[in-house]
C-alpha cells in the first residue's frame with residue numbers, strides 16, 4: 539500500500555489537487571481510498587469527495603498529536619483490512635502540521651511501502667510574509683518531498699519565481715512543480731515526480747503549535763439561496779480586521795437526494811468561489827460552515843460568526 543499525503547496551508551488547494559490525483563490513479567485501475575482529517579463535527583471536504591465517488595474516511599482529531607496518531611493508524615489498518623487499497627491519499631487539516639502527521643505515522647504496524655509528502659503552496663497567499671513565516675508553513679517546506687505550487691494562474695510569473703526562491707532558501711532539495719489545479723496544468727508533471735522521487739522520513743524536533751481559531755456549524759436550511767450564501771461568506775471576511783489572517787472560510791450545501799455546492803473564500807473581500815451540482819428540487823438541505831482564521835480571540839470569533847450566519851434563514855444550532 540502506498541500513502542500519499544497532501545498537506546499544506548488552509549485553502550491552498552489540497553482537496554482540489556487530491557481529487558484530481560485520486561481520479562487519475564483510479565482511472566488507471568488502481569484501488570484508491572482517501573482519509574480526510576477535518577475540523578468540526580461535520581466534514582466539508584469528506585462530503586465533497588464522497589459525492590465525487592471516492593471511498594473516503596473522515597477523522598476529526600484536529601491536531602492533538604496523540605489522538606490523531608490513534609485515529610490515523612486505526613483508520614489505515616481498517617482500510618487495509620476491509621478494502622486493501624493500492625493507494626491511500628490523506629489530507630491533513632490545514633491546521634495540522636505535516637510534521638505531526640509524519641510523527642503520527644512513526645511505528646505504524648501495517649504495511650506501507652512508500653509515504654510521499656506533497657505540500658501544497660498557494661502562489662497567491664504564500665508569498666505574504668505573515669503566511670510564509672507561520673511555523674506550520676515553515677515545517678511543511680522543510681519536510682516536503684514535493685511542493686505543488688498552486689494558483690499560478692492567479693499571479694504573475696515573477697511572483698511564482700519569487701516564491702520558488704523563498705522555498706529553495708528553506709529547503710534546497712525539495713522538488714517543485716507549478717500548477718493550475720482547476721485546469722489540470724502541471725498534473726502530469728506532478729504524477730511523474732511522485733513516481734520518481736525518493737520520499738524522505740525526516741521528522742523535525744520542533745512541531746508547530748496551531749494558533750488558529752475555528753467556527754464550525756451545520757444548519758438545517760428552510761430554503762436555499764446560493765447567491766446569499768456566497769455573499770454572506772464574503773461579508774464575513776469583510777467584518778474581520780485587516781490584521782486578521784484568513785485561513786479558509788468555506789461551506790458546503792448538501793441536499794437529499796444527492797447534490798452539493800461548495801463555497802470558498804481565502805482572502806478578505808474575495809467573491810466566494812462556488813463549485814458543485816445542486817439538484818433542481820430536493821427534500822432537505824443542510825449548510826455546513828467551517829471558518830478558520832489566525833489572529834483573533836476564539837470566543838469573539840465564534841460569536842461573530844454565529845451572529846453573522848443567523849440571517850441566512852437557517853436554524854442556528856445551540
Ligand SMILES: Nc1nc2c(ncn2[C@@H]2O[C@H](COP(=O)(O)OP(=O)(O)OP(=O)(O)O)[C@@H](O)[C@H]2O)c(=O)[nH]1
Pocket residue numbers: 546547548549550551552553554555583631632688689690691692717718719720786788802804811812
Ligand atoms: N484559480 C485557482 N484556484 C484554485 C487552484 N487550486 C485550488 N483552487 C481554489 O482554491 C480554493 C480552495 O481550494 P481547496 O481545495 O478547498 O483548498 P484546501 O487546501 O483543501 O482547503 P482546506 O481543506 O480548507 O485547508 C477553491 O475555491 C479552489 O477551487 C488553482 O490552481 N487555481
Ligand SMILES: [Mg+2]
Pocket residue numbers: 552553554583629
Ligand atoms: Mg481541503
